[in-house]
Amino acid sequence: MKNQTIKEILHHLNKQRGFDFSGYRISMLERRVQKRVFATHSENLDDYLSYLKQNPDELDNLIDVFTINVSRFFRNSFSFEYLNKMILSELILSKSKENNNSLRVWSAGCSFGEEPYSMAIILKEFLEKEESSIKPIIFATDIDKKALKRASVGTYSFESIKEVKYGILNTYFNQVDEKFILAPKIKQMVQFSFYDLLDQNSLAPPDSIFGSFDIVLCRNVLIYFEPEYQKIIFNKLYKSLNKNGYLILGEAEVPIDEFKHKFKRENKCSKIYRKIG
Numbered sequence: 001m002k003n004q005t006i007k008e009i010l011h012h013l014n015k016q017r018g019f020d021f022s023g024y025r026i027s028m029l030e031r032r033v034q035k036r037v038f039a040t041h042s043e044n045l046d047d048y049l050s051y052l053k054q055n056p057d058e059l060d061n062l063i064d065v066f067t068i069n070v071s072r073f074f075r076n077s078f079s080f081e082y083l084n085k086m087i088l089s090e091l092i093l094s095k096s097k098e099n100n101n102s103l104r105v106w107s108a109g110c111s112f113g114e115e116p117y118s119m120a121i122i123l124k125e126f127l128e129k130e131e132s133s134i135k136p137i138i139f140a141t142d143i144d145k146k147a148l149k150r151a152s153v154g155t156y157s158f159e160s161i162k163e164v165k166y167g168i169l170n171t172y173f174n175q176v177d178e179k180f181i182l183a184p185k186i187k188q189m190v191q192f193s194f195y196d197l198l199d200q201n202s203l204a205p206p207d208s209i210f211g212s213f214d215i216v217l218c219r220n221v222l223i224y225f226e227p228e229y230q231k232i233i234f235n236k237l238y239k240s241l242n243k244n245g246y247l248i249l250g251e252a253e254v255p256i257d258e259f260k261h262k263f264k265r266e267n268k269c270s271k272i273y274r275k276i277g
């Protein structure tokens with residue numbers, strides 16, 4: 001009964017705004033809708049559904065509670081350090097051997113931009129140190145347009161930067177009162193665009209034109225989806241990666257069964273996988 005009303009709420013949201021949340025874990029959705037039931041003083045889910053139909057602005061609040069944007073710079077810092085110390089030099093060497101001057105990165109489910117900007121900082125530092133002529137291109141996508149807008153502004157609170165090392169903070173952020181403003185030279189390295197990972201008509205964000213990524217970060221996104229929808233996303237991530245490209249997942253995520261043999265885990269301490277073949 002409860003699940004039926006949740007499905008009706010999702011159907012209404014999809015019809016009105018085109019967002020399809022039907023692949024999200026139902027238990028997670030229910031917990032989130034309950035927040036709105038409480039906030040709108042509705043008596044129960046059915047009451048909330050009527051409220052939603054009568055108050056179209058409430059759709060925005062519902063989308064907000066569904067899209068969980070929690071992120072921070074250098075989240076799970078081990079992955080970034082491993083990339084920096086163990087992966088980039090080899091990746092760049094193989095690029096030079098192929099006479100290929102570009103390094104393509106995709107942050108899928110980028111939230112407010114902390115993840116792709118962390119990647120941009122690492123790449124900037126690495127390429128400058130190596131005096132490399134490689135040109136990194138970082139695509140960052142999300143389904144949440146409000147988050148994308150904030151990401152392109154590049155201004156953060158202390159919560160977002162609390163894991164950033166002093167040297168990096170000092171070099172790439174300018175503190176004004178309580179805000180930390182990211183340097184334009186880092187902002188310029190990232191292209192943000194809207195992209196729904198469940199979109200069945202494309203294998204990579206249209207803004208990236210053809211995918212072919214060397215590194216794909218899709219962290220703390222898959223956990224929200226039912227396994228059959230994770231499969232749609234994994235298929236996309238796999239196909240959008242170059243041969244031997246790297247997939248970086250969140251700490252609580254692993255490749256689903258159908259894809260386990262298509263990726264090799266780089267080490268036990270991080271969720272970095274290398275595409276096989």
Ligand SMILES: C[S@@+](CC[C@H](N)C(=O)[O-])C[C@H]1O[C@@H](n2cnc3c(N)ncnc32)[C@H](O)[C@@H]1O
Nearest residue numbers: 067068070071109111142143144196197219220
């Ligand atoms: C918890 S955040 C993760 C942010 C970042 N990757 C990290 O690990 O810090 C999850 C993000 O996934 C986005 N998201 C959820 N469903 C999505 C979908 N179908 N397509 C694209 N992004 C989605 C949300 O809007 C949210 O910004």
